[in-house]
Each structure stands twice: as structure tokens, then as C-alpha cells.
Amino acid sequence: MYEHDVIVVGGGGAGLRAAIAAQEEGADVAIVTKLHPVRSHTGAAEGGINAALRDGDSWEDHAYDTMKGSDYLGDAPAIDTFAKTAPDEVIQLEHWGMPFSREDDGRVSQRPFGGLSFPRTTYAGAETGHHMLHTLYEQVVKRGIEVYDEWYVSELAVTDEDNPNDRECHGVVAWDVQSGEIAGFKASDSVILATGGIGQAFDHTTNAVANTGDGVAMAYRAGVPVEDMEMIQFHPTTLPSTGVLISEGVRGEGGILYNGEGERFMFEHGYATNDGELASRDVVSRAELTEINEGRGVDDEHIYLDMRHLGEERITDRLENILHLAEDFEGVNGLEEPMPVKPGQHYAMGGIETNEFGETCVSGLYAAGECACVSLHGANRLGGNALPELIVFGALAGRHAAGKEMADPLIETGPSDALEHDELSVPTGAPDGDAGVAEPATDGGAQGAVDTRAPTDVVADTATTEEERIEALLGREDGVNHADVRADLQQSMTENVNVFRTEDGLKQALADIQDARKRYQDVYVADKSRTFNTDLQHTIETRNLLDVAEMITIGALARDEFRGAHWRKEHQERKDDEWLKHTMVSWNDGDPDLWYRPVLLEGHDDTYEPKTRSY
Amino acid sequence: MSTKPSQSETETETDTEPATTGHQQRRLDDKRARADDRDEAAAQAETEFDGETVELKVFRYDPEIAGKEEPRFDTFTVPFETGMTVLDALIFARDSYDSSLTFRHSCRQAVCGSDAFFVNGSQRLGCQTQIEDLEWPVRVEPLPHSDVVKDLVVEMDHFYDQMESVDPFFDPDDLPDGELEEQRQSRQNRENIKLSTRCIWCGACMSSCNIAAGDNKYLGPAAINKAYRFYMDDREGSEKRQERLEIIEQEHGVWRCQTQFSCTDVCPKDIPLTEHIQELKREAVKENLKFW
Structure with missing residues (x-):
């Protein structure tokens, strides 16, 4: 058994x-x-880092934009903490040597982005x-922080009390991908989940193959x-054949969207008559799909993003990577053709x-970054x-x-009987009689009201369970x-839980997930x-994707309103009287x-007042 | 073991097992249907897609699996589509024919640096290499001059060790005091280091380098480029610069490079590695002459 004060899952x-932060507090971190x-997929992010750094800007404005962008589903203490702290963190990155683009006076450049x-x-x-x-990894190397790379964390070592609020996390179980050692x-102190996105639940995604929602699924099963989870962002500008991202920076620098008829539809069809291409991402994605669905797309599949008018010099200076991506992954020369x-x-x-400090309701378990919802x-x-x-x-x-x-x-966590509960109208969760290899028994096992095991025993027991699960998977000679x-x-999620969502489609997705x-x-x-053994790893990741896909769809079916990225055909307005609330899903032993x-x-x-959101 | 599609992954032997419950029966029916689908897909790959399939000859090795302990090449027949990359073809082969086919990959867009392979005799990223630009059949091997862990996966530890041996972190002599005060950097200086900061640690350059192949202590192109990135960054001070020069100039540093340009030729991010190494040699000469 390996032992550290703080274990961070995800690099x-x-x-x-x-x-880095934990180590600076004196902890032995791994x-x-x-x-x-x-x-890691942070490396694929293209556009930028928002922070109120300059005269004329303020953290309050950044917070306001973020709250408006959230369509009033963000929690104010999280947003305020974020907007206040972002400038310090960006300057910290600069002090760590990050090669930011610069102005003539040598200061860090800033550019316009959607919704700002x-x-x-x-x-x-x-x-x-x-x-x-x-830049961050360089600082990790500088500090000599221990990294177990290519170790796959497959389960959290969490105690078994009935109420998740009473549980404690004492570690994780992982295997060394290269040797197979479990x-x-x-x-000793805590586990921080930083496992990133869940994009592999869909089949057209900008996310990496590794973005399988492992942290979300493990935390969920731990209670x-x-x-x-229904709030999924569909980015308006991805390459049609691969899903590779074309940065919002293209539109930030002045790139224009045209439909198949050459119209600048964001303005000409009234989707966002003020901000046009730089409206919020949900607005632009819906506009594009509406154009395509109404027959004004190209090949009934895509529209065009044109940056040619920006000129070669500006494109090469600020967007050069976009030229490479369009060429390598779509065979298009962005200097000569629209993308x-x-x-x-x-x-x-x-x-x-x-x-707002990343703590979950399980003592000693934290989450940060895309896998977390702070909110x-x-x-x-x-x-x-x-x-x-992230920072x-x-x-x-x-x-x-x-x-x-x-x-x-200021933000509370954990399930509570005092909060509003709802019933699901369709079957979800663990299938009947599921005692096979698919179900690790971490959530509410035999321990009952108080788990009296020593922390090392909790970790050792979890390791034993994981070994058995892996042996069982490897032991089968035939199957699916x-x-x-x-x-x-992935196909069902992209068909049924996409930009435009219907009740029938969501129910179909839940049925497909049950079947899966x-x-x-x-x-x-x-x-x-x-x-x-990547076969083994991918097999376990797929289990996580099943859980993730289901949480997304449960939330999407429950929320019968249109808010932000979540559009429902039968419910075309934001319902502030009913829905100024977060949808929460607990695994609850498979039910x-x-x-x-x-x-x-x-x-x-x-205090923020919900307002009509227009761009 | 053959990896021809028509001979892979048939499951007919389970069809005769007695089903005891409705649930189990349904599972078996599903399984049969899937096996049929797979046979059909395999048959299609050989007949319907005739003329539009590409053969991949892929290096296979696993130290603990009988039949794979001795390296061999397997042939996979993959239906070709315009726009298909080497990585797409490998994923198809793995998911359709042989799930034990092993290779690193993640982002699919040439930024994570996981999938550098030896494709038709050259170091390339699988995700960035179009099948139609290659001669067929396509031969895919692990990076040369590295220990093979399994199939296309090579041991990267030596590469990481070299990268981490050059003080690969920003280390300024001093920082500005004021609140939210950034260091100033000229656009020109940022431009000077820009290409060097593009490195994605894929290891293609190191694998292509004859010097690195013969001298295990040689820092190699990627690590020297990392040193260049910081040496040329005006935000660091003269003290650290001197320390960096000592690292760069060491016995197994820049002077080993014989300017064969093989690293520059294979770099998927078009970093002028050989030039960077020569610039550092020039810097070293300038410094040394200064102290003469």
C-alpha cells in the first residue's frame, strides 16, 4: 500500500x-x-483564460457576466470566489513563465470572448x-511532487455508513497500467478528484478518448x-468529421458564421442581433442547428466559419494553431477557404x-475542475x-x-431529507439481480450504521474488491x-440528449441505457x-460512461424548462418560479x-436578480 | 493467431449452451445477434469494400502472452474512408477485430503527444497522418530505439528523464513586487520562444536521432529544445542563464548534435529543433569566448 497525505487523481x-497548492501547505502530495x-486534455483548450486584470474591468463585471451566462443557475458564492481569485491565479501563471501573447508594452494580451x-x-x-x-507540470517537476503516471484509479476507498454525509474517504485503489500491479x-488527509470531462458519453465530441468521467462515476457510486448533469455544452464550432475544436478565439478575433446561402445568419435571422457570432455558446449552437434543420446548412450537416478577412498576418499571429487543425483534420486551408x-x-x-473549497459531503473527498460542480x-x-x-x-x-x-x-453539500425530492417515471440504475462483475459493492455495503474499520483496512478491503472484480473480468472466456x-x-446520447431535447427522445435514451x-x-x-491492458481499462471506463450518461439523461428529463444549454421541445421558457434549483442525483445503492x-x-x-438573457 | 477479420472473434461455441432463464435467454440471443453482425461486418470488409480496404501491418509483442512473446506482424484489413488517419484505422482494427491491440492515444488532435509511431519507416503521430497520403499496405511499428512494452507502446521513462534533467521550469532571478504585477516580455521575445514552446513530448525526435541511439546519456533534441525555451526567455535573469548554459554545454549536451536534421524532419509540430540546438552552440561559444 502506498501512502501520502493528499492524493490527487488526475494530472x-x-x-x-x-x-502544487497542497504541497505549498506542507503536505506530502502524490x-x-x-x-x-x-x-491531459487541458492541453487541447485553445481560447483563453478570463480574468479582470485591467482598468475599466472589475471582478464584479466578470461575476455578473458569468451569472448571466449561467442563466441564473450558478451559485453566487462560487461565482464571486471565482471572479475575485482569477486575476491572482493568472498572474501566478505568468510568474511561472507561461508564454502568454503580449501587447506592445509587454503586458499580457486580452481579447473579446462570447458573453463577456x-x-x-x-x-x-x-x-x-x-x-x-x-507550465503547471513544469512547476510540479520543480517541486519534486511525486507522480504515478499511467496508473488507473478504478475505485475510491470510502467507508460504508448508510448516510453519505457520514462517510469518509481514506484513499483510492489503482493499478499500474504498465505492469498490472493493483x-x-x-x-492520510484527503483525496482530490480532478479527472476532467465526460465527453466520451457522446459520439461527436471535442473531448479526448480519455475523458470517460471516471471521477464523477466513482464519487457517485461512493454516495x-x-x-x-443535464447541463452539457455543445460548442458551436467543431470540425464535422472528427469533432476537433475550432476555438471561439476565431470569432473573438472577428470570424464570421455563414449558412449555406451565404447569409450571416446570427444577425440576418435574428438569433443575436447585438452580439452576433459572439453570443453565448448555447445560443450560437442552437442557431446553427436551426439553420441546418431548416435546410439552410451545407450538405444538411454543417455551416461555415470564415476568418479569411482577418488577413494572414493576424491569423498567423493569434490563431496559427487553427490553420494547422483545419488543414490536418479537415483538409481545409483557413487562409483561402471558410472552415x-x-x-x-x-x-x-x-x-x-x-x-467553494472543493469539498464533497464525504469527509476527505474533494473535487475540482470539469469533474466538479461548485456550481x-x-x-x-x-x-x-x-x-x-481549474486554477x-x-x-x-x-x-x-x-x-x-x-x-x-457558504455552499452546503450532501443529501438532506429537508430538501425537495422527486420520483423518476422510468427505470434507472442497476439492472435486476446485478451481482456480477459490473457492480463494485462500495456504496452502502454490509457495514451498517457505523463503519468501525481502520482507514488502512478500508483501503485494503477496497483493493481486495477491485482485485476480485478485475480477476472476474479477465477470467471470462467469452462475452460482450x-x-x-x-x-x-454514444450513438443514443448524441441522437437523444443533444442540443434539442424531447421527452420521447430522453425516455428512449434512458431505455437504451438500461439495455446497455x-x-x-x-x-x-x-x-x-x-x-x-487497455482492453481492461476501456472496459471499466465504459462502466463509468453508463453511469454518467444516465445521470445526464435523468437530469434532462426532470428539468422541464428551457434554461441555458438545456432546451426542451415541450417547454420553451425558463421557469424561474419552479426551477431556480439544481437537479441532484444520488446513486442510492443502485436505485x-x-x-x-x-x-x-x-x-x-x-444578490443577483434573474433577468431575461439576451445577446 | 491470425487477425484476418473473417477468422476473428467468432462466438458460435456458446450458442449451444442451455438457457435456464428468460433473462439469460435474452442475453444469449443478443450475443448471437452481435456475433452475426460482426461476421457480417467482417465479410463486408472483404467483399463489399473490395478495393476500398487498406491493409495495416502492425507490430505485435506481449512479453506474457503465448504466441506474442516473439515479435510478429499482424495484418488487419480495414475499410477505407476519405479522411481516415492511421489512428482511426488502428481504433477500427482494435474495436472490430482484436481488442488486445494496444497503443497509446488520447486527444486525437496532435496535442497530447501519445501516439507517435513508426509509420512506413518514419516517426509520425497516428492521429495526424492521413492513410491516403501513405503507400499501402501501411506498416505501423513502435518508435525505434525504445524498449517495447507491448505492441505499439514503448517505454517513455528515458525520454521523460532526459526532459526533466534540464531544469525544465521557469526560474526567474526575481519577480515584480506590486499587486497583480506581471513581468513584461516583448512581443519579439515571445516570438523567439514560440516555436520551442510547442513541444508535445511525443518522443518522435529522440527516436529519429542516431546520436541518441548511440549515446544513452545524450540529452536529445526535445530536452535541448526545452532548455532553449528557457534560455531564450528574457524574463529569466542572468544568474539562471549561466546555470542553464552549463546544462546545455555538458558532455552529453549540444555538442553531440551532428546536424543531421532527422529530428527536425519528423517533428509533428514543425519545431526547428536542429536550428535551436545550433543557436545554443553559438550562445555557448559566445559565452566561452567572453571569459577567455
Whole structure:
């Protein structure tokens, strides 16, 4: 068994920032990641990092824009903490040597981004995430923080009390992908989940193959509620054939969207007559699909993003990476032709429920970054707000997890009988009689009211369970290939839980997920090797995707209104009387429980009033 | 073991098992249907897609699986589509024919640096290499001059060790005091380091370098480029610059490079690695002459 004070699961922006912060508080920290840190998907972020750095801008304006962008589903204490802290964190990155793009006076450049009232997006070309990831990893190397790279964390070691609020997390179980060694990792202080996105639940996504929602699913099965999972961002400009992202920076610099008839539809068809192409992402994605669905697309599939008029010099200076991506992945020369684009799954606003310090309701378990829901982005994330989230909440979680004294949180976590509960009208959760390899028994096992085991025993027991599960998967000689289950799941999610959602479609998706869960009971791993067994890893990831897809769809079916990224055909208005609340889903021993927590509109200094959202 | 599609993953032997419950019966029916689908897909790959399939010859090795302990090449027949990359073809082969086919990959867009392979005799990223630009059949091997872990996966530890041996982190002599005060950097200086900061640690350059192949201690192109990135950054001070020069100039540093340009030729991010190494040699000469 390995032992550290703080164990960070995931080596992207949030995980690296959390590890640095925890180490600066004096903790012995280790990062455990299924990739090497520099392979993390933070590296694919292109556009930038929002922070109110300059005269004429203020954190209050950044907070206001973020709350409006969230369609009033963000929690004010999270948004205020975020907007206040982002400038310090951006300057910290600069002090760590990040190669930001510069102005003539040598200061960090900022550019306009969608939904922002001030050009406050700092950037490093159109590869901001790459530079941020490498800058943070460099600091991890400098500090000698231990990294277990290519170790796959498959389960959390959490105690078994009935009420998740009483549970404690004592570590994780992981296996060394290269050797197959399965080991417990005991965390004397805390575990921080920073496992990133869930995009592989969909089949047209900007996300990496590694973005399988492992942290969200593990926390969920350990009893932590997930929040606002239906809030999925579809980015308006992804390449049609691969889903590769074309940065919002293109529109920020002046790029124009045209439909198949050459119309600048954002203005000409009245979708956003003030902000046009720079309206919020949900608005632009819906506009594009409406054009395509009404026959004004190109090949009934995409529209065009044109940046030719910006000129070669400006494009090469600020957007060069876009030229490479369009050429390599779509065969288009962005200097000479408009680029074909369409909406693609991009980001999960929801995630593991945390307070503003990253704490979950399970003692010793934290989450930060895309896997967490603090809730900063509410129903829609603004471009340029994801990267600062990683560093702001990564750092706060790292410090808190290492024991730094901090103010009492304003955001509450954990299930409560006092909150509103709801019933699901369709079957969800674990299929009947599921006692097979698919179901690790972490949630509410035999221990009953109080789990009296020593922390090392909790970790060791979890490791034993995981070993048995892996042996069972490897022991089967025949069965279902997880890749078939995953492909069908992704297809159903993209068909039924996309930009435009209907009640029938959502119910179909839940039925498809039930079917996929049943098929998964027969899953087997054909590769019997202990060495670098990606077949085994992907098979376990697919289990996580099943859970993630279901939480998304449960939330989407429950929320019968139109808010932010969540559009419902039968419910075309935002219903503030009913729905100023978060959708919460708890695993509840395989019988998912749906409940609600009111949105917090009261911030540190001010209370936000929901307003009509127009751009 | 053959990996021809028509001979892979048939499941007919389970069809005769007696089904005891309705649930189990349904599962078996599902399984049969899937097996049929797969056979059909395999048959299609061989007949209907005739003329539009591409053969991949893929290096296979696994130290603990009988039949794979001795390296061999397997042939996979994959239906070709315009726009298909080497990575797409490998994923198809794995998901359709042989789930034990092993390779690193993640972002699919040439930024995570996981999928550098030896494709038709050259180091390339699988995701960035179009099948139609290659000669067929396409031969995919692990990066040369590296220990193979399994199939296309190579041991990266040596590469990481070299990267981390050059003080690969920003280390300024001092920082501005004021609140929210950034360091100033000229656009020109940022431009000077821009290409060097693009490195994605894929290891293609190191694998292509004859010097690195013969001298295990040689820092290699990527690590020297990392040193260049900081040496050329005006935000660091003269003290650190001197320290960096010592690292760069060490016995197994820049002077080993024989300017063969093989690293520059294979770099998927078009970093002028050889030029960067020569610039550092020039810097070293300038410094040394200064102290003469």
C-alpha cells in the first residue's frame, strides 16, 4: 500500500494546480493519473483564460457576466470566489513563465470572448491550454511532487455508513497500467478528484478518448450527489468529421458564421442581433442547428466559419494553431477557404457536488475542475471560464485538503431529507439481480450504521474488491465486447440528449441505457495480459460512461424548462418560479434518487436578480 | 493467431449452451445477434469494400502472452474512408477485430503527444497522418530505439528523464513586487520562444536521432529544445542563464548534435529543433569566448 497525505487523481490543470497548492501547505502530495500529466486534455483548450486584470474591468463585471451566462443557475458564492481569485491565479501563471501573447508594452494580451462585457480573455496563441498544462507540470517537476503516471484509479476507498454525509474517504485503489500491479493508495488527509470531462458519453465530441468521467462515476457510486448533469455544452464550432475544436478565439478575433446561402445568419435571422457570432455558446449552437434543420446548412450537416478577412498576418499571429487543425483534420486551408463547422459536445457544466473549497459531503473527498460542480457555470459556461476554474478551484481545493484554515463555506453539500425530492417515471440504475462483475459493492455495503474499520483496512478491503472484480473480468472466456456497448451508448446520447431535447427522445435514451447496462453484465476482456491492458481499462471506463450518461439523461428529463444549454421541445421558457434549483442525483445503492437544491443567488456582497438573457 | 477479420472473434461455441432463464435467454440471443453482425461486418470488409480496404501491418509483442512473446506482424484489413488517419484505422482494427491491440492515444488532435509511431519507416503521430497520403499496405511499428512494452507502446521513462534533467521550469532571478504585477516580455521575445514552446513530448525526435541511439546519456533534441525555451526567455535573469548554459554545454549536451536534421524532419509540430540546438552552440561559444 502506498501512502501520502493528499492524493490527487488526475494530472490536468486542476490536478496539477491542486497538487502544487497542497504541497505549498506542507503536505506530502502524490498525483495518480491514467495518462502522463502532459497528455491531459487541458492541453487541447485553445481560447483563453478570463480574468479582470485591467482598468475599466472589475471582478464584479466578470461575476455578473458569468451569472448571466449561467442563466441564473450558478451559485453566487462560487461565482464571486471565482471572479475575485482569477486575476491572482493568472498572474501566478505568468510568474511561472507561461508564454502568454503580449501587447506592445509587454503586458499580457486580452481579447473579446462570447458573453463577456469586457475583453478580458488572456491567451497564448490559440493553444492556451497546452501552455497552461506544460507550465503547471513544469512547476510540479520543480517541486519534486511525486507522480504515478499511467496508473488507473478504478475505485475510491470510502467507508460504508448508510448516510453519505457520514462517510469518509481514506484513499483510492489503482493499478499500474504498465505492469498490472493493483495497489491501495492511502490518503492520510484527503483525496482530490480532478479527472476532467465526460465527453466520451457522446459520439461527436471535442473531448479526448480519455475523458470517460471516471471521477464523477466513482464519487457517485461512493454516495456523493452529482449536480446539474443535464447541463452539457455543445460548442458551436467543431470540425464535422472528427469533432476537433475550432476555438471561439476565431470569432473573438472577428470570424464570421455563414449558412449555406451565404447569409450571416446570427444577425440576418435574428438569433443575436447585438452580439452576433459572439453570443453565448448555447445560443450560437442552437442557431446553427436551426439553420441546418431548416435546410439552410451545407450538405444538411454543417455551416461555415470564415476568418479569411482577418488577413494572414493576424491569423498567423493569434490563431496559427487553427490553420494547422483545419488543414490536418479537415483538409481545409483557413487562409483561402471558410472552415466547415457544426456543434459538438464540449463541456459538462455539472459534476460532483462540492462547496467553494472543493469539498464533497464525504469527509476527505474533494473535487475540482470539469469533474466538479461548485456550481460556477450553471446552465451554460462562458468561453474562457474553464481554464481559470481549474486554477482557482484547484488551488483552493489543494490548500483546504492539506489542512489550511479557511472561512466557513457558504455552499452546503450532501443529501438532506429537508430538501425537495422527486420520483423518476422510468427505470434507472442497476439492472435486476446485478451481482456480477459490473457492480463494485462500495456504496452502502454490509457495514451498517457505523463503519468501525481502520482507514488502512478500508483501503485494503477496497483493493481486495477491485482485485476480485478485475480477476472476474479477465477470467471470462467469452462475452460482450465493451466497445459495442460504448458505441451504442454514444450513438443514443448524441441522437437523444443533444442540443434539442424531447421527452420521447430522453425516455428512449434512458431505455437504451438500461439495455446497455444489461449487456454490460456480460462484458468480458479478451486480452488476458497484465501488461498494458487497455482492453481492461476501456472496459471499466465504459462502466463509468453508463453511469454518467444516465445521470445526464435523468437530469434532462426532470428539468422541464428551457434554461441555458438545456432546451426542451415541450417547454420553451425558463421557469424561474419552479426551477431556480439544481437537479441532484444520488446513486442510492443502485436505485437513483432525484432531488433538488435551491440556487444561491446571494453572493459575497450582492444578490443577483434573474433577468431575461439576451445577446 | 491470425487477425484476418473473417477468422476473428467468432462466438458460435456458446450458442449451444442451455438457457435456464428468460433473462439469460435474452442475453444469449443478443450475443448471437452481435456475433452475426460482426461476421457480417467482417465479410463486408472483404467483399463489399473490395478495393476500398487498406491493409495495416502492425507490430505485435506481449512479453506474457503465448504466441506474442516473439515479435510478429499482424495484418488487419480495414475499410477505407476519405479522411481516415492511421489512428482511426488502428481504433477500427482494435474495436472490430482484436481488442488486445494496444497503443497509446488520447486527444486525437496532435496535442497530447501519445501516439507517435513508426509509420512506413518514419516517426509520425497516428492521429495526424492521413492513410491516403501513405503507400499501402501501411506498416505501423513502435518508435525505434525504445524498449517495447507491448505492441505499439514503448517505454517513455528515458525520454521523460532526459526532459526533466534540464531544469525544465521557469526560474526567474526575481519577480515584480506590486499587486497583480506581471513581468513584461516583448512581443519579439515571445516570438523567439514560440516555436520551442510547442513541444508535445511525443518522443518522435529522440527516436529519429542516431546520436541518441548511440549515446544513452545524450540529452536529445526535445530536452535541448526545452532548455532553449528557457534560455531564450528574457524574463529569466542572468544568474539562471549561466546555470542553464552549463546544462546545455555538458558532455552529453549540444555538442553531440551532428546536424543531421532527422529530428527536425519528423517533428509533428514543425519545431526547428536542429536550428535551436545550433543557436545554443553559438550562445555557448559566445559565452566561452567572453571569459577567455
